[in-house]
Amino acid sequence: MIRRLSQARERGIPEATVARLPLYLRALNGMAERGLATVSSEDLAVAAGVNSAKLRKDLSHLGSYGTRGVGYDVEYLIYQISRELGLTQDWAVAIVGVGNLGRALANYGGFVSRGFRVAALLDADPEVVGDHIAGLNVEHIDELEAVIKRRGVSIVVLATPAAAAQQVADRVIAAGVTSILNFAPVVLAVPEGVDIRKVDLSIELQILAFHEQRKTDRMTGGPAMAEEWPEAVDL
Amino acid sequence: MIRRLSQARERGIPEATVARLPLYLRALNGMAERGLATVSSEDLAVAAGVNSAKLRKDLSHLGSYGTRGVGYDVEYLIYQISRELGLTQDWAVAIVGVGNLGRALANYGGFVSRGFRVAALLDADPEVVGDHIAGLNVEHIDELEAVIKRRGVSIVVLATPAAAAQQVADRVIAAGVTSILNFAPVVLAVPEGVDIRKVDLSIELQILAFHEQRKTDRMTGGPAMAEEWPEAVDL
């Protein structure tokens, strides 16, 4: 029988909460560095840029780690969030595609600091295979399955051209990887049980452009008047 | 009085819809290249990786651009979405911070193709100022306000170290920019009316790690047992 912990810590933390935990963690680390021992939900919420009720509800999903009238113990909360996110273990990450972006990712400091270790760099271009980047030797894509197995890679970052992404994804999934961070501008088709997260630089800019256009429209006059589409009426 | 358009095209497209429009646009461009004249909501939905009812509802927010029994005219829909997103005009983007990431962004092809033009690169490090990257001369951060004004920059991409991001943000906002894409791992404080979008590589990985941990936990046995926290009971 499983020992019942302090309280209702069911399996199943809301996705929206999971996405904010790293934010809280970062804020807490800053506070720990500045020597704060405890922090209130209000202060932590401000530091993380969210509302304090939301923060408390988020933390309540992990357990009851605060003290009423006092706040949260910074170190203890850091430990709890880290453990929940799985950052107390070390994750081997492989980056496939060593173009400009892949290189930037390989050199990005934010990974190492959080339990992530870039364990391999792979590329199809014989020109870059053999290069040394961020202390790693770039290996040929043919080695993909072997490298994943040998180094215990469990997360793969795709920084390949769009055309190659699906086929690389298929291979890493066949090799047993179930977590992929995709920077290629394509919608990947993956089987049930594989987690994909997508980062798309151009989409982010397009969303900004939409709002920017709205703002300047509002300045200059009526909505959607200046650039009327003439053939719209005939539809 | 404003001429009433075909139908209920109120100001205010749901945020979730806006975030998907670029996805549809990309899928449509692929179809246009392959010579398709029309497409059904079902086919377009599959290509964009969403459900077809959602797609139809999204498009209905722009207007009634489909033909029942037939589908959507590919070219016409591309035009409508582009116009709605503001991609029919040309946006001057400045990238601040020319480290690994800034360089990768400057060379990223996905920007230019969509009405975005990298109009300036800026950095504080005298070592990189004067370098030529992606056909542009890297300018000193002291020139920030002048460059923004002179080149009509309306969107700024922050690729600086975390410590510098807030202060650069303050300056670009003071210079009149109201749209910022932030890659620095900090929560920026900005006044009302300024749009910030944040891309955080390390957060994405942490979310993947969370799910990956869940998956492997489920394999190996009980939830959260192997790594029990011994001091939890004393709280």
Place this chain on the structure above:
DNA sequence: GTCCCTTTGTGAACCGGTGCACAAAGTGGG
């Protein structure tokens, strides 16, 4: 021990977004 102050944890209303399911609208064949 009692009272007052602070801050957590959460019930409940609310809100935006999703997906089903179907009526309305259009096409094409005979």
Place this chain on the structure above:
DNA sequence: CCCACTTTGTGCACCGGTTCACAAAGGGAC
């Protein structure tokens, strides 16, 4: 012209997530 078929556009029920507001819990002073 009419009927059978296709596909859009949307009303409605549902769901996850946010926010408010407050009771419960702990700390500290006296």
